[in-house]
Amino acid sequence: ALASGRERGAVRLVAVSKTQPLSKVGAVLATGHRLFGENRVQEAEAKWPILRQNFPGIELHLIGPLQTNKVRQAVALFDAIGTTDRPGLAHAGADERGRPGRRPRCFTQVNPGEDPKKAAIFPAEADSFIDHCRSTLGLPIEGLMCIPPVDEPPAPHFALLAEMARRHGLPCLSMGMSADFELAVRMGATHVRIGTAIFG
Numbered sequence: 001a002l003a004s005g006r007e008r009g010a011v012r013l014v015a016v017s018k019t020q021p022l023s024k025v026g027a028v029l030a031t032g033h034r035l036f037g038e039n040r041v042q043e044a045e046a047k048w049p050i051l052r053q054n055f056p057g058i059e060l061h062l063i064g065p066l067q068t069n070k071v072r073q074a075v076a077l078f079d080a081i082g083t084t085d086r087p088g089l090a091h092a093g094a095d096e097r098g099r100p101g102r103r104p105r106c107f108t109q110v111n112p113g114e115d116p117k118k119a120a121i122f123p124a125e126a127d128s129f130i131d132h133c134r135s136t137l138g139l140p141i142e143g144l145m146c147i148p149p150v151d152e153p154p155a156p157h158f159a160l161l162a163e164m165a166r167r168h169g170l171p172c173l174s175m176g177m178s179a180d181f182e183l184a185v186r187m188g189a190t191h192v193r194i195g196t197a198i199f200g
Ligand SMILES: *Cc1c(COP(=O)(O)O)cnc(C)c1O
Pocket: 016, 018, 039, 063, 064, 147, 177, 178, 179, 193, 194, 195, 196, 197
């Protein structure tokens, strides 16, 4: 962050603990780190409620695709839902949030490479979707998330995401993984999602 002319602490590290055994997750918790990302609701439910009892201050982000029938569980477990990416899911999320209890933050996942094999909303539809979530459904979208196509340079995709966030006045940008987080930080990431570089 400092090398990019940004403030110390401007970028948060999401330790991606999907598929990792409790022993490895425990080792990272023992360093004091508290912000983690998981891809699957069921896997996270098996791991985190117990860990939460033993390590106060844990913040958990869902960074994988979310099925509409898992929204209730996801809202109950996660502090942020990173993949609010389609109208049905946004509606279900808004309904769940109407119930008393937890109110996770939301990121919209954008598919900047328009890869049809991947989830996430295409850029052409994202502007109206974000407006709909915020003004009609009252979902507090705080930021955008993306995974650039693996076989292309990530910079143009990060730039597209950053520009879209600026346009909507969204403060958070979740972009950058083990292979490209330095570039993502230079381009404005506020959250980098790192798995392999931490856990091997
Ligand atoms: C697995 C995963 C990561 C971490 O990727 P690494 O290359 O292991 O750092 C980040 N974001 C998402 C959405 C992931 O599924």
